[in-house]
Amino acid sequence: MKLQFQASLRLLLLASSLTLSLAGCLAAQNSTAPPSSTATPTPPPAATVPAISYSAVHVGGPYIAMTFDDGPSEKLTPELLDLLAKHHIRATFFVIGKNVVEHPGILQRAVREGHEIGNHSWSHPAFGKMSDGRVRAELQKTDDAIRAAIGTGPVIMRPPYGSITARQKKWINAEFGYRTILWDVDPLDWKRPGPSVVTSRIVKETRPGSIILSHDIHAGTIKAMPETFDRLEAKGFKFVTVSELIAMGKPMTPRETGSEGPTPLSSPGVSPVVMPPLTPTPAPTTP
Numbered sequence: 001m002k003l004q005f006q007a008s009l010r011l012l013l014l015a016s017s018l019t020l021s022l023a024g025c026l027a028a029q030n031s032t033a034p035p036s037s038t039a040t041p042t043p044p045p046a047a048t049v050p051a052i053s054y055s056a057v058h059v060g061g062p063y064i065a066m067t068f069d070d071g072p073s074e075k076l077t078p079e080l081l082d083l084l085a086k087h088h089i090r091a092t093f094f095v096i097g098k099n100v101v102e103h104p105g106i107l108q109r110a111v112r113e114g115h116e117i118g119n120h121s122w123s124h125p126a127f128g129k130m131s132d133g134r135v136r137a138e139l140q141k142t143d144d145a146i147r148a149a150i151g152t153g154p155v156i157m158r159p160p161y162g163s164i165t166a167r168q169k170k171w172i173n174a175e176f177g178y179r180t181i182l183w184d185v186d187p188l189d190w191k192r193p194g195p196s197v198v199t200s201r202i203v204k205e206t207r208p209g210s211i212i213l214s215h216d217i218h219a220g221t222i223k224a225m226p227e228t229f230d231r232l233e234a235k236g237f238k239f240v241t242v243s244e245l246i247a248m249g250k251p252m253t254p255r256e257t258g259s260e261g262p263t264p265l266s267s268p269g270v271s272p273v274v275m276p277p278l279t280p281t282p283a284p285t286t287p
């Protein structure tokens with residue numbers, strides 16, 4: 001009796017599942033199959049954590065940051081400061097600790113005129129292969145020198161040659177409070193290609209949110225700046241310091257990614273803008 005019941009139940013189940021699958025086949029064939037509206041919702045990006053490293057910033061306007069590394073230079077940095085003042089442009093200087101100690105007055109002038117100062121190490125070594133202790137000493141000595149010169153410490157750091165590991169970025173951020181600043185525009189001015197080439201490379205590659213790398217220790221770079229500034233201004237770009245650019249950064253919210261379609265990263269002609277990026281590492285050059 002019991003066995004019989006189980007057998008008929010099994011038959012019943014078999015029959016109904018056959019019917020269901022047949023119906024399913026028919027439905028699939030007949031319908032133009034509108035995609036189910038309950039399809040897997042895209043998970044919100046986990047990008048709400050403040051970024052500790054940038055090579056560009058996602059901004060809502062034509063803002064860019066010019067950065068000048070390896071100074072201050074006794075002769076060239078004051079020339080550059082004159083040019084920046086003439087154009088009412090504020091820039092960011094990633095300074096070498098050794099040079100800060102030699103020219104504290106130049107740093108004081110830069111700060112007085114609205115520029116930002118960042119740490120670029122004491123003696124310009126490549127952090128990537130160094131012990132934590134040596135990296136720490138390079139940064140600390142330079143932090144001390146900057147504080148002694150201008151009274152406040154930097155909040156940003158650029159590793160020489162862009163050489164840094166993800167692990168180093170983390171502990172440097174935790175210990176010094178520094179964000180690691182790389183770049184997305186590199187005119188390779190240290191190879192001294194001539195002022196007009198430096199200008200055309202910068203003008204061609206700069207996008208909203210760009211961080212532009214150059215050096216205030218090469219005469220050709222300084223010579224390139226008047227035309228570079230003119231042409232960037234003519235394209236509508238506005239110059240801010242790196243920290244100001246970061247403060248303008250728009251994190252990609254779920255709402256944004258949903259309604260705006262492709263993100264700036266994938267839309268052609270927009271920019272190599274990097275969203276709160278954690279590991280953008282440009283190929284090491286010789287900045």
Ligand SMILES: [Zn+2]
Pocket residue numbers: 069070120124160161286287
């Ligand atoms: Zn450098």
